[in-house]
């Protein structure tokens with residue numbers, strides 16, 4: 604039986620104030636990780652980053668699977684830094700789920716509670732509740748090999764939640780699924796975690812996972828957090844070229860001088876051919892900005908012209924076509940600058956312009972399409 608102080612919701616844990624506060628310093632060979640992570644009750648924090656950035660190392664350090672060379676891990680205010688792995692209040696879902704093949708789904712989920720000292724019927728009752736919650740009641744007696752990828756993932760999630768963790772660690776939980784299953788599983792996972800009042804830390808290198816699932820994102824590159832914020836903020840105002848590529852924006856670094864940003868490494872005095880007062884090294888923005896600045900705009904905001912355009916477009920650069928590729932129902936044109944950027948245009952516009960590699964073209968972006976923020 605469930606202890607009387609446990610809430611009826613099978614996913615919720617004890618009613619303490621859950622939170623994560625971690626400083627993680629880890630050495631793995633030549634690689635050093637040095638990140639701080641915090642998350643509030645019920646929050647899903649995504650660790651997003653390229654291969655080898657240190658995301659899994661951070662997750663494993665939280666779990667106690669790799670030792671810290673410095674820092675601490677506080678869960679609900681309790682210091683778990685030196686707590687043995689098996690005694691930490693954590694649940695973990697690995698990429699390949701690691702379900703026990705010889706056990707049924709129910710037995711897999713009941714395993715953790717049994718290890719925690721729950722009686723057989725209590726553990727099975729809890730496992731049954733969780734499987735029902737995961738919409739897997741009909742599969743309780745199935746062995747892992749009889750389950751689809753999405754079902755196996757939900758059993759793994761139920762198993763991780765069965766120990767009533769305060770910290771749920773998900774390592775690339777979508778990686779083993781094919782593309783069509785991922786879409787369904789992604790939205791379902793968000794829904795399943797809605798009632799979990801502990802902290803979830805999710806590792807992914809897929810920006811869509813992070814955008815759809817997470818309340819907050821920490822972007823890790825080379826063992827450091829390079830950007831953190833809510834998904835919409837990260838998508839709108841990327842701070843590194845890696846993030847800009849992920850969210851599909853052109854990004855430049857420069858210096859704000861009022862409504863003009865002078866791009867780094869581009870001296871307006873050494874303007875290239877085609878220089879105009881709104882020339883290649885300058886970006887006009889809507890709000891005045893002073894000091895180090897980042898400017899970002901989407902490829903679809905770039906219009907291409909065979910001649911210098913006349914009209915209200917404030918940013919006009921003469922660029923060279925470096926490559927052309929299909930991009931959904933659009934065409935992506937890679938342009939060599941300064942500034943080097945990508946433009947998404949329609950196939951009809953491409954045909955009209957008759958562009959090919961090496962051609963020069965005029966690119967225009969309205970100031971109202973440019974996002975400018977402190978660099």
Ligand SMILES: Nc1ncnc2c1ncn2[C@@H]1O[C@H](COP(=O)(O)OP(=O)(O)OP(=O)(O)O)[C@@H](O)[C@H]1O
Pocket residue numbers: 631632633634652653654655656657658659660661808
């Ligand atoms: N067991 C290990 N011993 C030594 N170095 C390791 C070990 N595991 C990982 N590393 C190194 O630590 C660095 C970070 O790896 P980690 O797996 O944490 O990155 P990641 O961001 O999770 O990457 P991926 O997305 O490829 O899984 C890498 O440079 C890797 O080579």
